[in-house]
Amino acid sequence: MRTRTILGFVVILALAGMKTECLHADQAEDEAAIRQSTKTYVEAFNKQDAKTVASLWSTVAVYSNPETGEEVVGREAIEQQLKGIFQNSKETKLEVTVESVRFVSPSVAVEEGTARVLRPGAEPDVTVYSAVHIKSEGRWLLDRMTEESEPVFRSNYQHLKELEWMIGTWVDQDEQSTIVTTSKWTKNQNFISRTFAVSVEGESDLAGVQLIGWDPVSQRIRSWVFDSDGGFGTATWKKKDNSWVINATATLPDGRKATAIRTITLVDDNTITWQVSGRELDGEILPNIEPIKLTRNQDSE
Numbered sequence: 168m169r170t171r172t173i174l175g176f177v178v179i180l181a182l183a184g185m186k187t188e189c190l191h192a193d194q195a196e197d198e199a200a201i202r203q204s205t206k207t208y209v210e211a212f213n214k215q216d217a218k219t220v221a222s223l224w225s226t227v228a229v230y231s232n233p234e235t236g237e238e239v240v241g242r243e244a245i246e247q248q249l250k251g252i253f254q255n256s257k258e259t260k261l262e263v264t265v266e267s268v269r270f271v272s273p274s275v276a277v278e279e280g281t282a283r284v285l286r287p288g289a290e291p292d293v294t295v296y297s298a299v300h301i302k303s304e305g306r307w308l309l310d311r312m313t314e315e316s317e318p319v320f321r322s323n324y325q326h327l328k329e330l331e332w333m334i335g336t337w338v339d340q341d342e343q344s345t346i347v348t349t350s351k352w353t354k355n356q357n358f359i360s361r362t363f364a365v366s367v368e369g370e371s372d373l374a375g376v377q378l379i380g381w382d383p384v385s386q387r388i389r390s391w392v393f394d395s396d397g398g399f400g401t402a403t404w405k406k407k408d409n410s411w412v413i414n415a416t417a418t419l420p421d422g423r424k425a426t427a428i429r430t431i432t433l434v435d436d437n438t439i440t441w442q443v444s445g446r447e448l449d450g451e452i453l454p455n456i457e458p459i460k461l462t463r464n465q466d467s468e
Contacts, residue, residue, distance in 0.1 A: 194270050194273070197270070197273075197276070197302070197307065198268065200306065200307055201268070201276065201300065201307045204223055204306070204307060205263070207219065207223070208220060208223050209261055209262075209263060211223075212261045213260050213261055215253040215257070215259075217246050217249035217250045217253060218246060220245075220246075220249055221242050221243070221245045221246035221249060222242070223308060223309060224242045224245050224308060224309045224310075225242065225301060225303055225304075225308040225309065225310045226241060226242050227240070227241060227310075228240070228241065228242060228245065228308070228309055228310050228311070228312075229310075229311050229312075230245060230311075230312050231312070231313050231314075256286065258286065258287050259284060259285070259286055260284070260285040260286075261282065261283070261284060261285070262282070262283040262285065263280060263281070263282050263283075264280050264281045264282075264283075265278055265279070265280035266279050266280045266281065267279050267280070273302070274301060274302040274303075275299065275300070275301055275302075276299075276300040276307070277297065277298070277299055277300075278296075278297070278298045278299075278300065279295075279296065279297050279298075280295070280296060281293060281294070281295050281296070282294050282295075282296055282314070293316070294314040294315060294316055295314065295315060295316075296312060296313065296314035296315075297312070297313055297314075298311065298312040298313075299311040299312070322356075322357075323356070323357040323358070323380060323381045324355075324356040324357070326381040326388065327356075327358075327359060327379065327380070327381060327388065329406060330359060330379065330388070330404075330411075332433060332436070333350045333359060333361070334350050334351060334352065334359070335349070335350065335463055335464070336348070336349040336350075336463070336464040337349075337350075337439065337461040337462065337463055337464065338461060338462060338464050339441075339459050339460060339461045339462075343367060343368060344365065344366065344367045344368070344372075345365070345366050346363070346364075346365050346459070346461070347363070347364050348361060348362070348363040348364075348461070349361065349362050349363075353378075357380065357381075358378050358379060358380040359378070359379040359380075360376065360377075360378055360379075361376070361377040361378075361379065362374070362375070362376050362377075363375055363376075363377070373394060373395055373396065374394065374395040375392060375393055375394035375395055376392070376393055377390055377391065377392040377393075378390060378391050378392075379404070385403075387403055387404070387405070388403065388404035388405075389401060389402065389403055389404070390402045390404065390413070392415075392417075396419075396420050397420035398417055398418060398419050398420050399417065399418055400415055400416055400417030400418060400425075401415070401416060402414055402415035402416070402429075409432060409433045410430055410431060410432040410433070411430070411431045411432075412428065412429075412430055413428065413429040413430070413431070414426075414428055415427050415428070415429055419448075423448060423449045424448075424449055425446070425447065425448045425449075426445070426446070426447045427443050427444070427445055427446045427447070428443070428444050428445040429441065429442070429443050430442045430443075430444070432458075434460075436463070437462055437463040437465075438460065438461070438462050438463070439460070439461050440458040440459065440460050440461075441458065441459050441460075441461060442455070442456065442457070442458040442459075443455060443456035444456075
């Protein structure tokens with residue numbers, strides 16, 4: 168069972184929480200008492216003092232495990248579960264941030280916030296929670312608490328980071344032609360901007376620009392390309408081992424439709440190959456294009 172299953176610690180009112188507006192004098196005193204309880208709770212948890220932590224729950228408190236649906240009922244059961252958690256996780260630490268505290272009545276308060284469970288060498292376990300506190304036994308105690316994992320949001324950069332090797336200038340050159348592609352991050356690293364130019368015997372033959380980005384609707388990497396002849400297209404990208412398979416569709420300047428599968432393979436940090444297969448033009452199958460090798464231009468770094 169994961170250590171967060173008993174995050175009664177999340178119910179503790181914030182060390183840096185927001186004050187409830189327009190509290191009556193007695194409620195202000197209650198908030199101060201809850202905040203003191205918060206400090207005691209966090210300190211006790213980080214000292215792995217299960218008895219003190221459990222004492223901040225009511226005798227009939229209920230905690231619902233968001234992963235298993237299991238309910239832990241009562242102060243004694245909570246203490247026993249805490250002991251098991253502490254036994255298996257000696258260096259676990261707790262941080263709590265309270266987003267709001269509301270007094271429903273003079274003896275009931277609702278707290279909502281975020282809890283972070285920290286373990287050495289691991290990502291923090293983050294949950295959002297809602298807790299009900301009741302005034303009982305002459306003090307504020309936790310009575311009910313529910314929590315769920317905080318939604319994980321990945322930035323566009325995080326989705327595109329595996330293409331970071333592309334940043335820079337790549338060149339393929341022989342006696343007759345030269346192909347140069349240059350890729351760089353756009354502002355805020357939400358897209359990769361790639362320009363390309365093909366020259367034959369020193370004369371410009373084709374140029375264009377491509378944007379590579381993350382599509383949050385289809386949940387995949389996509390690209391959009393526009394060339395100097397007036398053609399345009401789109402593609403989806405998928406990683407396979409050390410290669411990227413790019414399924415592309417294009418509209419030619421005369422309106423004809425083309426499709427192709429482009430495969431970029433990373434040979435090493437400074438060498439890639441580019442191959443085109445599955446080519447069709449208005450339903451007519453075209454021959455594959457043999458792989459070409461591009462090397463990184465070190466002067467562009």
